[in-house]
Amino acid sequence: MLVAWRYRKRKNSFIQSFDPRAWIIFFVCFLVSTLSFWDVRFLLPFFLMAMFVLFTSGVKWHEVRRAFLFIIGFIFFYAILTFLTGRGGTEQYAEEHLIREFKAPFSLFGWFPALQVTVERIFFAVSQLVRVSSIAMMTILIPYSLNPALYGITFKGLGLSDKFSYAMDLTMRFIPTFGRDFQLTMDAQRARGYELEKIRGGLIEQVRRLGPVVVPVVIHAIMGSEDIIDAMDLRAFGVGPRTWLDVLTYQFRDRLLIAFGVLMLVTSIVLAIMGYGKFWVPEFLIAMF
Amino acid sequence: MTSATSPLVVDNLSFRYRDRQGAAIHNISFTVNAGEVLLIAGASGCGKTTLVRCINGLIPRSYKGEMSGKVLVLGEDVQDWKLSQISQKIGTVLQDPERQILGTKVVTEVAFGLENLGMPRDEIFSRVDEALNFLKIQHLRDRETFNLSGGEKQKVALAGVLAMRPSILLLDEPLASLDPASAQESLDAVRMLADTGMTVLMVEHRVEDVLRIKPERVMFISEGEVRYLGEVAGLSKVVNYHEVKLPAEDIVERAKREPAPVEINVLPGVAGKGAGKEALVKFQDVTFGYESEREVLHGINLEINRGDVIAILGPNGAGKTTFVKHAIGLLKPKSGKVLVDGRDTREASVAEIARTLGYVFQSPSHMLFAPTVHEELSFGPLNMKHPKEQIELEVKEALKIVNLSEKENDPPLALSFGQQKRVSIAAILAMRSKILVMDEPTAGQDYQNYMNFMNSILQLPSFEAILFITHDVDLALIFANRILMVNDGRLVADGTPQDVLRDFDRLKANRLVPTSLLALNIKRLSTTGRFMSAEALAHT
Numbered sequence: 102m103l104v105a106w107r108y109r110k111r112k113n114s115f116i117q118s119f120d121p122r123a124w125i126i127f128f129v130c131f132l133v134s135t136l137s138f139w140d141v142r143f144l145l146p147f148f149l150m151a152m153f154v155l156f157t158s159g160v161k162w163h164e165v166r167r168a169f170l171f172i173i174g175f176i177f178f179y180a181i182l183t184f185l186t187g188r189g190g191t192e193q194y195a196e197e198h199l200i201r202e203f204k205a206p207f208s209l210f211g212w213f214p215a216l217q218v219t220v221e222r223i224f225f226a227v228s229q230l231v232r233v234s235s236i237a238m239m240t241i242l243i244p245y246s247l248n249p250a251l252y253g254i255t256f257k258g259l260g261l262s263d264k265f266s267y268a269m270d271l272t273m274r275f276i277p278t279f280g281r282d283f284q285l286t287m288d289a290q291r292a293r294g295y296e297l298e299k300i301r302g303g304l305i306e307q308v309r310r311l312g313p314v315v316v317p318v319v320i321h322a323i324m325g326s327e328d329i330i331d332a333m334d335l336r337a338f339g340v341g342p343r344t345w346l347d348v349l350t351y352q353f354r355d356r357l358l359i360a361f362g363v364l365m366l367v368t369s370i371v372l373a374i375m376g377y378g379k380f381w382v383p384e385f386l387i388a389m390f
Numbered sequence: 391m392t393s394a395t396s397p398l399v400v401d402n403l404s405f406r407y408r409d410r411q412g413a414a415i416h417n418i419s420f421t422v423n424a425g426e427v428l429l430i431a432g433a434s435g436c437g438k439t440t441l442v443r444c445i446n447g448l449i450p451r452s453y454k455g456e457m458s459g460k461v462l463v464l465g466e467d468v469q470d471w472k473l474s475q476i477s478q479k480i481g482t483v484l485q486d487p488e489r490q491i492l493g494t495k496v497v498t499e500v501a502f503g504l505e506n507l508g509m510p511r512d513e514i515f516s517r518v519d520e521a522l523n524f525l526k527i528q529h530l531r532d533r534e535t536f537n538l539s540g541g542e543k544q545k546v547a548l549a550g551v552l553a554m555r556p557s558i559l560l561l562d563e564p565l566a567s568l569d570p571a572s573a574q575e576s577l578d579a580v581r582m583l584a585d586t587g588m589t590v591l592m593v594e595h596r597v598e599d600v601l602r603i604k605p606e607r608v609m610f611i612s613e614g615e616v617r618y619l620g621e622v623a624g625l626s627k628v629v630n631y632h633e634v635k636l637p638a639e640d641i642v643e644r645a646k647r648e649p650a651p652v653e654i655n656v657l658p659g660v661a662g663k664g665a666g667k668e669a670l671v672k673f674q675d676v677t678f679g680y681e682s683e684r685e686v687l688h689g690i691n692l693e694i695n696r697g698d699v700i701a702i703l704g705p706n707g708a709g710k711t712t713f714v715k716h717a718i719g720l721l722k723p724k725s726g727k728v729l730v731d732g733r734d735t736r737e738a739s740v741a742e743i744a745r746t747l748g749y750v751f752q753s754p755s756h757m758l759f760a761p762t763v764h765e766e767l768s769f770g771p772l773n774m775k776h777p778k779e780q781i782e783l784e785v786k787e788a789l790k791i792v793n794l795s796e797k798e799n800d801p802p803l804a805l806s807f808g809q810q811k812r813v814s815i816a817a818i819l820a821m822r823s824k825i826l827v828m829d830e831p832t833a834g835q836d837y838q839n840y841m842n843f844m845n846s847i848l849q850l851p852s853f854e855a856i857l858f859i860t861h862d863v864d865l866a867l868i869f870a871n872r873i874l875m876v877n878d879g880r881l882v883a884d885g886t887p888q889d890v891l892r893d894f895d896r897l898k899a900n901r902l903v904p905t906s907l908l909a910l911n912i913k914r915l916s917t918t919g920r921f922m923s924a925e926a927l928a929h930t
Contacts, residue, residue, distance in 0.1 A: 102488035102543075104536055249494045274494070282756070288720045289757035291740040292749040293817065294773030313769065316759035320803055324755060328489040331448060335482050336503035336550065337474035344505045346498055346514060 103274040103329075104281055106244035111159030116246045121255040123355035124247070128239060130362035134369035135235050138378035139193055141224065144231045151238040160245045172237045179233075180226045185216060190225035193380035197221045198390040220390055224382045249274060254345045263343045271329065279322060286317045395465050397557050397589040398422045398445070398480075403459035405440055405449055414440040415614045418459070422558075422591060427584045429600050430593045431625075431634055432611035433836040434808035438593040439485075441611070442562050445591070447476040464557060477503065481551030485563040485834075487543035496522075496530045496538070496546050503554040521553040525579050540706035541572025548579065559583060561592040565599060566833055569705045569861045571901035577603045595836055597625075597634050598906065610634065635837040635864075638907040638924040645928035653926075656871070659851035660697040669693035670825055670855050671717050671747070675726035678712060678879075685724070686712050687879045694825070699848060700857040701866030701887075704876035705901035710859045711752065713876060714827050717857075718749045731824075745774055748823035752830050754814035758802040763794065763813055766802045770821040781820070788816035791846040793839060807834045812843065819847065828858040832865060844869050864907045867891055867921040875900055887921045 111117055116124060135147045183189040187197075197219035205214040247255070253270035257263065287297070290313045297314065333339070372378055399421045406413045415437040422428050432438050443449040450457050451473050461468050463479050484490045493499030500521055504514040522528045525545050530538065535546060544564060551559065561580065565573040573596070581603040584590045594600050597608075601622060608625045610618040618628045626640040645651075671694040678687040686709050694700065694717075702710050715721040716728045719735035728735045731746050748770075751757060760766035767785040776784065789795045792812035797805065802813045811834055818826065826847065832840040848856065848869060860866055866873055866887060873890040875883035877900050883890045891897065892912055894904055911921045918930050 102491055102536070105494050105534070250498055271492075285751075285753070285756045288715075288740075289751045292718055292720065292744050292751070293757070293770040293821065294741045294744045295769075296739065296741045296773075313757075313759045317756055320758075321755050325489075328484075329492065331452060332484070332490045332492055334448070334452060334473045335446060335477050336554065337477050337506040338502075340472070340474035340506060340508075342508050344508050344511055344514060346501045346505055346511060348511075 103271065103278045103325075105249035105274055106277050107164060108245060108247065108249055110248075111246070113157075114159035114246065115157035116154055116242060117159070118354065119358055120349055120351055120355040121247050121251050122258045122349060123351065123358045124243075125255060125259060127358050127362035128243065130366040131239055132236060134365050135232060137369040137373040139228050139232070139380040140378045141228045141231055142381060143372075143378040144228060144235065148231045148235045151235040154242060155238050158242050158246060160242060164245060165241060168241050172241065173234075176230060176233050176237065180229050183229060184222050184226045187217065187219075187222055189229075190222065190380070193225060194221045194382070198382075198387050200390055220382050220386045221380075224386075225380065228380065244273070244277075251347055251349070254347045254349055257345055258349050264339060267338070275322075278325070279318070282321050282325075283314070283318050286314055286321070289317075290314060396421045396462075397424050397464055398591075399460075399462040399465075400441075400445065401460040401462065403441070403444055403457075403461065405444055405455055405457045407440075407453065407455040410455075413614055414455075415444070415611075418611075418614075418616055420609065420616070420619055422589050423606075424557075424589055425584055425587050426607065427580065427590045427592060427603065427605040429597065429605040429608045429622075430591060430611065431595070431597050431608060431629075433633055433838065434834070435806050436611045437614040438611055439562055440614075442482070442560050442591070442593055445558075446480050446482045446560055447471065447473045474506070477556075478507070478554055479556055480558045480560060481554055481556035482560045483544075483548050483551055483562065483564050485566050487540070487547040487567070490547045490550075491535050491543060493535055493550075496527075496533050496535055496549075499535050499546055500549045500553050502550055507554075517553045517555070518549075521549040524552065524582075525549050539572070540567045541569065541575065544568060544572065544576055545579065548576070552583070556588075558589045558591070561590065561594075563593055563595060563834075565594060565596050567706075569901045570599075570863065570903035571898075572706060573599055573861075574602070574903055595635075598637050601637065632841070633836070633838045638905070638910045638927070641924035642910070642928040645925040648925075650929035651923070651925045654845055654849055656699060656848050657697055657853055657856070658849060660854050669695055669729075670731060672729040673716070673726070674729070676716060676723040676728060677725045678716065678721060678723055685879065687716075687723075689726070690881055692874070692881060692884060694855050694857065696854045698855045698857075698872050699870050700855070700872045700874055701870035702857060702859045702874045702876060703861070703863070703866055703900065703902060704882075708876045708900075709879040710876050711829055712879075714749070714829065714857065714859065717825075717827060718747050719743045720749075741773065744770070744821065744823065746823055747825040747827060748818040748821050750815050750818045750826075750828040750831060752833070754807070754810040757814055757817070758810060761801055762799050763789070763802050763805075763816075764798045766813060767817050767820045770817055774821060776822075784820040784822060788819040791819060791850070792816045792843050808836065808839065811835060812839070815843065815847075819850070822852045824852070824854045826853050826856045828856075830860060831858055832860065832862060840865075863891065863897075863902055863905050867908060867911060868923045888915060891921070 135144065138144050198221065200218045200220060203216040252273050253266050256266035256269045295313055401419050403418045404413050404416050418441060430438050443453055444457065445461055447468060468476055491499055493502055497518060500518045501514050504517055522531055525548060527545050527549065530542060530546065535543065538546060564576055568576065577600060580590055580592065592600060605622060607620060608622050609616055610625065610629050618625060626636050631641045631644050673690045673692050676687055676690040677685055679685040690713065704710050712721060716723060717730065719738060719740045722736050730743050735743060758766060760769060764785055767788055768781050771781040771784050789798055792815055794809060794812055794816065797809065802810060805813065815828065815831060870887055873883065873885060873887050874881060875890060882900065883896060891908055897904055907924055910927060914927060914930065
C-alpha cells in the first residue's frame with residue numbers, strides 16, 4: 102500500500118492558505134527565477150522569501166529535521182568541494198584574486214597539493230549556498246504542506262491528462278513508500294546478521310554486497326507496481342474521461358499569488374537576458390587583493 | 391445444474407501460465423446462482439487464485455498464458471469484454487487490502503471505480519455513502535486509509551467494490567490478515583450481501599470460520615482440478631482432514647478411526663538445562679513511541695524463560711510486532727530496558743543479538759534476494775561466520791523442516807507466496823539462534839503445511855524458547871505453553887493457554903473468537919488436564 106508524506110492541516114500556515122495549483126505554479130516560477138541568477142544581491146530576496154515561507158509554514162522542526170540535515174549536509178559538502186577544487190565556478194568568473202595560498206609540504210608524484218583562497222571562490226561558495234538552500238527550503242516544504250488527497254486533482258487542474266495526473270499522484274506517494282520498504286528490508290537483513298556498515302572490499306565487491314538490500318527493495322517496488330496496476334484495472338481505470346471527486350476553486354489570493362509568481366518570473370528572465378544578476382564580487386574586495 | 395441465465399457459469403476452464411509447465415487449473419466447470427455463497431477451498435498452489443483471475447478477467451488480460459473454456463457472466467461470454475466492462479459486473483477483493491487500496495482517504499478510495507466510470511459527482515457521493523452505510527463504516531468516511539486497522543482496510547476495500555454495484559463478488563482469501571473478530575465482521579457483511587441477491591465466491595483457507603456463515607456450497611480444488619463440489623455437509627467426508635481445517639468435532643470423529651498421534655517432544659534441547667530457571671529475555675518497564683507520536687507500548691514487564699513456547703495474541707494494531715521488535719533491538723525502548731542474555735539491547739547491534747534471537751519477519755518479500763534457495767538460507771549462517779560444513783547441514787535441515795528440499799536450487803523469488811514464507815522461516819532456522827521469534831508464521835500457508843512445520847520446529851534441539859505472533863487461537867492452544875495477550879500496547883494477560891483462553895469475556899475484549907477446538911478442549915479439560923489438538927483429543 103502506498104503511504105503518504107507526513108502531511109497535516111496546520112493552523113495559520115501561509116503555504117496551506119493557497120490552492121495547491123496556485124502554489125505549484127508559484128513554486129515553478131520561484132525555481133526558474135532563482136536559477137536565473139548568480140549575483141548574491143539578486144539571490145538574497147529569494148532566500149528571504151524562502152525563509153518567510155519556511156517560518157510561516159507551521160511545519161515543526163522535528164518533522165523536517167532529518168530531511169533538512171541531509172540536504173544541509175549535501176549543500177555544504179558540495180559547496181566546500183567546489184571551494185577546495187576551484188572547479189564549478191570557473192564558468193562564472195575569468196580571473197581570480199588571491200587572498201592566500203596554502204601549500205602542502207609534500208609532493209604526490211611531483212605534484213604539490215595547494216589550496217588557493219581567492220575572493221571569487223569565497224563568493225562563489227556563498228552564492229551557491231544561498232541559491233541552493235533557497236530552492237531546498239521551498240522544495241522540502243511541499244510534501245509536508247500539500248494534501249496527498251489532492252495530488253491528482255492538482256495536476257489535473259494544471260492541465261495534465263487524467264492518466265498523467267493519477268500517475269503523478271502515485272509517483273508522489275511512491276517516494277515515501279520506497280523509504281518505508283527500504284527500512285523494512287534493512288531491518289529484516291540486520292536480523293540475519295547483515296551489517297551494511299561493515300561492508301569491505303573494492304567498489305564492485307561493495308556493490309555486490311549491497312544485493313541483500315537492493316534486490317528485495319527493487320523487487321518489492323516492481324511487485325507493488327503490478328498490484329497497483331491490477332487494482333486500477335479491476336476498477337475500470339482509464340476507460341474514458343474520469344470524474345474527480347474533489348473540486349478546487351481559485352480564490353482571489355490564489356490569483357494574486359500566481360500573478361506575483363509570473364511577474365517575478367518574467368522580470369527575472371528579462372533581467373537575466375539583459376545581463377543582470379551574473380556572478381558578482383564586491384569591487385572593494387577585488388581592490389584589496 | 392448449468393443454466394445460461396445463472397449469474398456465473400464456468401465451462402470447462404483450463405489455464406497454463408506462459409512461463410510455467412503444466413496447467414494451473416484443468417477442466418473446471420460449475421455454475422453459481424444468485425444469492426449463493428460458494429466457498430472455494432484447497433491447499434496453497436492448488437489453482438484457487440488462478441480460477442479467480444480467470445473469472446475477473448485479469449487472465450488473460452494481465453497474466454498471459456494458454457486459456458481454454460468459457461466464463462459466462464449473466465449468460466454472456468466475457469472473452470471479448472474489456473476489463474472495465476467485467477469489473478462493473480464482477481467485483482474483486484484481493485487477499486491483502488494493502489495491495490488493493492489506492493486512495494489516501496476512505497471516501498476517495500470507495501469512489502475510485504465510480505470516478506473512473508465518469509459518473510456525476512452527486513451520484514458518486516450517494517453510492518459511496520450507500521456502500522459505507524451498508525457495511526456500517528460511515529464513521530470512517532473522512533479517515534486516511536493508511537491509518538486504518540487491518541479489518542477496517544478490508545471493509546473499505548470491499549466498500550470500494552460494492553459501490554460499483556457488481557452482480558458477482560469474488561473474495562480471494564479476504565480473512566488472511568484479519569484478527570478473528572474483524573474476520574467475523576467481514577464474513578457477516580458477506581452473508582448480508584448474498585442475502586440481498588449477490589453471488590459470492592470466496593476463496594479461503596480458514597474453512598471453519600467461513601462455515602459459520604453457512605455457505606450454500608463448497609468447492610474443494612486439488613492440483614488444479616475440482617475434487618468436490620456440493621453441500622457443506624459432504625465436505626468432511628471427501629477431504630483429508632489433514633489438508634483442510636474442519637470443525638473440531640468432525641476431526642475428532644474421523645481421527646478416532648486412525649492411530650493416536652505421536653506425542654511431540656517440545657524443545658528437547660532445554661531438558662538438561664533446566665526449563666524456566668533462567669530468563670533469556672527480560673522486559674523491564676518498557677515504553678515506546680514512534681518519534682513524537684503517541685506512546686504505543688506502555689510499561690511492559692515480563693521474562694521469557696528457557697522452555698517457553700509463547701503465542702502472542704491480540705487485535706490488529708495492538709503493538710504485537712512493536713513489542714517483538716524490541717527483543718531483537720530493531721526498536722529501542724523510550725524508557726525501561728530490554729535485556730537479551732543479560733545484555734541491554736541498547737548496547738548491542740542487531741546483528742549481535744541475532745546470534746541469540748532469530749526473528750522471522752511477517753513479509754517474506756522484504757528479505758529474499760539470493761539467486762537460489764540454498765544461498766538464501768546460507769546468508770544468515772555466513773554472516774554469523776559458521777563453519778562451511780556446518781552451514782551445509784543447517785541449510786539441509788531447515789529445508790526439510792519447511793518441506794522445500796526439492797526447491798533448494800530454485801530462485802526464491804520465483805516461488806509462490808506460501809513457499810516464500812516457508813523459505814523466510816527456514817532462513818532463520820538455519821541460523822540456529824537460541825530463541826526463535828516468528829511474526830504470523832502461518833499467514834498465507836495452508837493448514838497441512840503449517841501444522842507440519844510447527845510440529846517440526848518445536849522438536850528442534852537448538853531452540854531454548856519460541857515466540858510466535860498469531861491471530862489463530864487454535865494454533866496458540868495446540869502449540870504454546872504460555873499465552874501473552876497484547877492490546878493497546880499493554881500486556882493484558884500472561885499465563886498458560888488453559889488459564890488465558892478459558893475466559894471468553896477476555897477473548898471478546900481482545901477481538902478473539904472462541905473456536906470449536908477451544909470449546910471442545912474446555913469441555914474435556916477436567917479429563918485431559920491441558921489443551922491439545924483435535925487429533926489428540928480423539929484418543930483421550
